[in-house]
Amino acid sequence: MTAERVGIDELLERVREDLDRVSPREAFDAAAEGALLVDIRYAALRERDGLIPGALVVERNELEWRLDPQGSHRAPEATGHGLRVIVICNEGYASSLAAVSLRQLGLDRATDLVGGFQAWKSAGLPVSR
Template identity: 60%
Template structure:
């Protein structure tokens, strides 16, 4: 299942994700649960990052949903982040199935983000 999902994604590095955020070309979505964010840290909130836990991701990003976030849109560049890059691949592929064709994820997740020296809080 993971290999199938990843075959549909153009996965990006933490550094590439950061560059897209700085260029205002993408929206980083951290899908990790609150306990994991508390234990391991968070992406610097000064960046365009949204926290949307995995269990509500689809209905918050489906533009047709009554509960869609204002940032949700079929053309939105959504970059999904989990702890190590496994759950995020499945989540990004699910967003693509919803019609958000520019969805992808960060290779290595938050662990790679931190290891690459990207901003954390």
């Protein structure tokens, strides 16, 4: 049996149907209410553009290990499956795929930031160096 082949644009469209993606302001407000912002951008982008204060930085290749509440390598912030997680990449593409991966681990409230870090910064929200 051959698996259906789809391109990345169609895959993104499909996975985003199940995500309650958030705007930069919604992410900011959600963080104030206890949501965990997770920055998956690689180091060069973080160094170039700065960081979102309070966001947990987790390289994309470590994300599932660090956020799985049952995992042996989990971050202290990964407190349970009910945690609201908002994944942030640079422009809001890789974060959608990452959020779906977290949902597959049982983090049913995982989603991502529309437009990524660049949208956050353009919205004038806090950025630190």
